[in-house]
Amino acid sequence: MSMEVTAQNFEANAAKALRDPNLRKAMGIISGPMASRRVETARELPEFEALRDEGVKIKNHVLQHIDLYLEKFEQQLTARGGKLHWCRTPREARETVLALCRSRDAKIVTKGKSMVTEEIGLNDFLLEHGITPVETDLGEYIIQLAHEPPSHIIGPALHKTREQIADLFEEHHPDYELNGKKAGTRSTEPQVLVTEARSVLRDTYFRADVGITGANFLIAETGATVIVTNEGNGDLTQSLPKMHIAVSSIEKVIPTLEDLSTILRVLARSATGQEMSCYTTLSCGPKRAEDIDGPEEFHVVLVDNGRSEMLGTALQPLLRCIRCGACMNNCPVYHSVGGHAYGWVYPGPIGAALDPHMIGLETARHLPNASTFCGKCEEVCPMRIPLPDIMRHWRELAHEQQITPPLQRWGIEAWAFAAKHPWLYRLGARVAIAALKLLGKDKGRIASLPLASGWTDGRDFPAPQSADTFMSQYKKRSH
Amino acid sequence: MSSSRDRIFATLRAGLKHTVDDPARPAAVAERIASHPRNLLPQRAQLPHAEQVALFTAKVEALTVTVDSVAGVADVPGRIADYLARHNLPSRLRVAPDPLLQSLPWSERPMLQIDYGGGRSQDLVSVTPAFAAIAETGTLMLQSSSTTPTTLHFVPDHHIVVLKESQVTGTLEEAFQRLRDKLAKSDKDWVENWPRTVNFVTGPSRTADIEGVPVLGAHGPRRLHIVLIADGA
Numbered sequence A: 001m002s003m004e005v006t007a008q009n010f011e012a013n014a015a016k017a018l019r020d021p022n023l024r025k026a027m028g029i030i031s032g033p034m035a036s037r038r039v040e041t042a043r044e045l046p047e048f049e050a051l052r053d054e055g056v057k058i059k060n061h062v063l064q065h066i067d068l069y070l071e072k073f074e075q076q077l078t079a080r081g082g083k084l085h086w087c088r089t090p091r092e093a094r095e096t097v098l099a100l101c102r103s104r105d106a107k108i109v110t111k112g113k114s115m116v117t118e119e120i121g122l123n124d125f126l127l128e129h130g131i132t133p134v135e136t137d138l139g140e141y142i143i144q145l146a147h148e149p150p151s152h153i154i155g156p157a158l159h160k161t162r163e164q165i166a167d168l169f170e171e172h173h174p175d176y177e178l179n180g181k182k183a184g185t186r187s188t189e190p191q192v193l194v195t196e197a198r199s200v201l202r203d204t205y206f207r208a209d210v211g212i213t214g215a216n217f218l219i220a221e222t223g224a225t226v227i228v229t230n231e232g233n234g235d236l237t238q239s240l241p242k243m244h245i246a247v248s249s250i251e252k253v254i255p256t257l258e259d260l261s262t263i264l265r266v267l268a269r270s271a272t273g274q275e276m277s278c279y280t281t282l283s284c285g286p287k288r289a290e291d292i293d294g295p296e297e298f299h300v301v302l303v304d305n306g307r308s309e310m311l312g313t314a315l316q317p318l319l320r321c322i323r324c325g326a327c328m329n330n331c332p333v334y335h336s337v338g339g340h341a342y343g344w345v346y347p348g349p350i351g352a353a354l355d356p357h358m359i360g361l362e363t364a365r366h367l368p369n370a371s372t373f374c375g376k377c378e379e380v381c382p383m384r385i386p387l388p389d390i391m392r393h394w395r396e397l398a399h400e401q402q403i404t405p406p407l408q409r410w411g412i413e414a415w416a417f418a419a420k421h422p423w424l425y426r427l428g429a430r431v432a433i434a435a436l437k438l439l440g441k442d443k444g445r446i447a448s449l450p451l452a453s454g455w456t457d458g459r460d461f462p463a464p465q466s467a468d469t470f471m472s473q474y475k476k477r478s479h
Numbered sequence B: 001m002s003s004s005r006d007r008i009f010a011t012l013r014a015g016l017k018h019t020v021d022d023p024a025r026p027a028a029v030a031e032r033i034a035s036h037p038r039n040l041l042p043q044r045a046q047l048p049h050a051e052q053v054a055l056f057t058a059k060v061e062a063l064t065v066t067v068d069s070v071a072g073v074a075d076v077p078g079r080i081a082d083y084l085a086r087h088n089l090p091s092r093l094r095v096a097p098d099p100l101l102q103s104l105p106w107s108e109r110p111m112l113q114i115d116y117g118g119g120r121s122q123d124l125v126s127v128t129p130a131f132a133a134i135a136e137t138g139t140l141m142l143q144s145s146s147t148t149p150t151t152l153h154f155v156p157d158h159h160i161v162v163l164k165e166s167q168v169t170g171t172l173e174e175a176f177q178r179l180r181d182k183l184a185k186s187d188k189d190w191v192e193n194w195p196r197t198v199n200f201v202t203g204p205s206r207t208a209d210i211e212g213v214p215v216l217g218a219h220g221p222r223r224l225h226i227v228l229i230a231d232g233a
């Protein structure tokens, strides 16, 4: 049992999201400051675009030799005293982690942020087996208290307002004290709330029997795993308990420390608009005999979950993804409906392209339709993943298999026509919406569209389109 | 039944199609790892050393890190005492048992209580060395070892780093190369001596998880302070 999937209800999820004022506020933060910080830091590095190309080159090279780099990684990790566990399925990964925790007789495990552990549904599984997982990334901690899935891969709780967070904290730590004193009246100040979470979790880091983190990269050259964070929670999680488990996935392997250096230059800029995240940590093996601290055991649980099947297919470019979140920060559909509407771990354009493979096209069939084809995701993706092409691939496949509702089949035909006429495609989303409306109204075929006037009206339409355009489109389509 | 490992590799190899048996592949991988070529290096930090130090200082200060430049090691205990006084902190320090730090003239500041070892929950202020510093982004590079426990970098509220100007490099790539050079011993390849942990620290701990508002001091140190020793490099 993985994280609960609600992707099949995308339309209902989205309709609900569009009426949620809190979500509108949160999305304003993502589409505003978060997206513009990326542009600013990228501008301050003249080589930014060239570095993206370098990153793509590194990842493409890895994918041609991924079997060999994984072998090298395993060999180096083992030589440093670490242990690698290969897991094909989420179930195998959950059971592997559980067995490792049990070998330490673990009661409490701390967790750093890890999307792969969300993907395999680890927390609920551990709880069912009597082990308490405590998320320590502030955003993950908040949504764990709220019993909600993350809505964004970088800022999992960005959909929550400060008032909602203050309510959660009041409910879950009513006895919270600061410096031995009752910590005054309820506050909704982010600084005060952060301090509260910090002191509440402090003790847990020291009590935890096992620390579980993710890994953004696996370095074949040294056998090290790498986490990239801002809060320092991942480092406390992995350096205090006796056992450190890093849960990651096979496509995260890269050749060398030099390749890491290059990709780090585009990762933080694309994700949060920082030049470097506060903490980038390489972990390799358990504590050495002479070390003063560090875990006695180091395990890497490497999850496949269908990734190996993507190699050599149209989905292969998705294996370059470094999970920076830029595609969702810049997506008008994501801005409109938020992360939860997508109904599975990976929302936004990356989710629309990846989820149909991981949870099945039947279940995720709406997600590749959640696109205006404005092309912004591909434009900002540091790894230049052709996300719109891949969503299109899914739409075509769904169409072939007749698993889309009729109106959406129309949309694909409209698109297929535009794709064969690139100048049309470039005109922008409003035109496509106008075309859809037209198609919906008179049920005409694509060949009968009044091309000459109708399409060219939109020529000066500025990309990217606004969220409102999507919303009006959405309303029309959902009735 | 074959193992999961075998099955994952079989699927990967099937996905590589006709290229899978190309004899040039293992050689290409071995060569890339052996020569670990540098990719494009940004111009920003390609500077004379003195300017790299200035860039590093400007970069960390922009991240709210405070820098105290001193003429020599003898000044370090005094400046650390001043820092504690400025921030109203008790004069108790948890210090990495590193040769440089142990050799400092702490006794000239008898008020300071010096305690060597890893980070504990009661420790408010740590003092550690760094392995290198990266001018391009204002990043410190620290490693675990028998004299530099990692927990000192994360547990205390205040992290004080004693750094020499000669440790400032331009880029991550240069810092990695310095570490490889240091770890290479006559009897062992550098990679065999690779430490458990290498930390890159760029400013104090922060979060923007509540409504995107940046807040310092999430779980790691709230403040990062650098005592920068001019060592004539």
Ligand code: SF4
Binding pocket: A320, A321, A322, A323, A324, A325, A326, A327, A328, A350, A377, A380, A381, A382, A383, A384, A385
């Ligand atoms: S698809 Fe690209 S932009 Fe989206 S998360 Fe992955 S790397 Fe980032």
